[in-house]
Amino acid sequence: MRYDLVVLENDQIRAAALTEADPVSSLRVYRVSSQEDVSRYRQQAARNRRVHNTFQGVIIVGSIVVTSLTSAGLEAEWSRWTAAVVAGLVSVAAGFTGYFKFRERSFNQQQTADAIEKEFKAVELTIDPYGNGELEDLRTFARKVKDLKEEQRKRELQLEQSSNPPDSARQ
Numbered sequence: 652m653r654y655d656l657v658v659l660e661n662d663q664i665r666a667a668a669l670t671e672a673d674p675v676s677s678l679r680v681y682r683v684s685s686q687e688d689v690s691r692y693r694q695q696a697a698r699n700r701r702v703h704n705t706f707q708g709v710i711i712v713g714s715i716v717v718t719s720l721t722s723a724g725l726e727a728e729w730s731r732w733t734a735a736v737v738a739g740l741v742s743v744a745a746g747f748t749g750y751f752k753f754r755e756r757s758f759n760q761q762q763t764a765d766a767i768e769k770e771f772k773a774v775e776l777t778i779d780p781y782g783n784g785e786l787e788d789l790r791t792f793a794r795k796v797k798d799l800k801e802e803q804r805k806r807e808l809q810l811e812q813s814s815n816p817p818d819s820a821r822q
Contacts, residue, residue: 663680674786674790675785675786675789678786678789678790678792678793679789681789681792681793681796682771682774682789682792682793685767685770685771685792685796686771688764688767688796688800689764689767689768689771690764692760692761692763692764692767692803693760693761693764695756695757695760696756696757696758696760696761696764697757699753699754699756699757699760700753700754700757702753703748703753703754703757706744706745706747706748706753707744707748709740709741709744710741710744710745710748713737713738713740713741713744714741716733716734716737717734717737717738717741720733720734720737721734752810752813755810756807756810759803759806759807759810760803763799763800763802763803766799767796767799767800770792770795770796770799771792774788774789774791774792
């Protein structure tokens with residue numbers, strides 16, 4: 652099915668290249684394709700949420716296990732090694748969660764998906780600021796969706812920058 656989808660997308664691009672430029676048709680296609688963006692952002696948000704929740708589960712359960720093992724006494728060799736390994740896993744999970752900021756990414760992606768969907772519904776129902784004719788409504792919609800995607804990209808870049816220390820700190 653993915654192959655068929657790629658073929659159809661290529662056919663659509665080829666057909667668009669062969670036809671005369673029509674702003675209304677292009678804007679209609681953009682509006683419909685915004686639903687794919689919503690779906691993609693939601694899928695990414697769900698994935699990041701799952702990863703975050705998995706790491707949080709490791710941190711919570713691992714902390715309890717380490718505390719229990721150390722409180723019970725570490726006379727048995729296996730319990731000392733188990734506690735050390737679990738403590739290492741907790742540290743790694745906490746590090747990944749803090750560095751990659753899966754929760755923040757999920758929140759931003761879900762927020763962008765919801766905002767695009769809100770605009771899609773508003774243009775469909777001609778709710779303010781829409782209702783000024785199809786061409787103007789589609790232009791306003793395209794402008795707003797483009798701005799939302801740009802805001803999302805900037806938020807992603809901010810998360811990336813906050814994960815990487817400045818060059819002076821590395822030296």
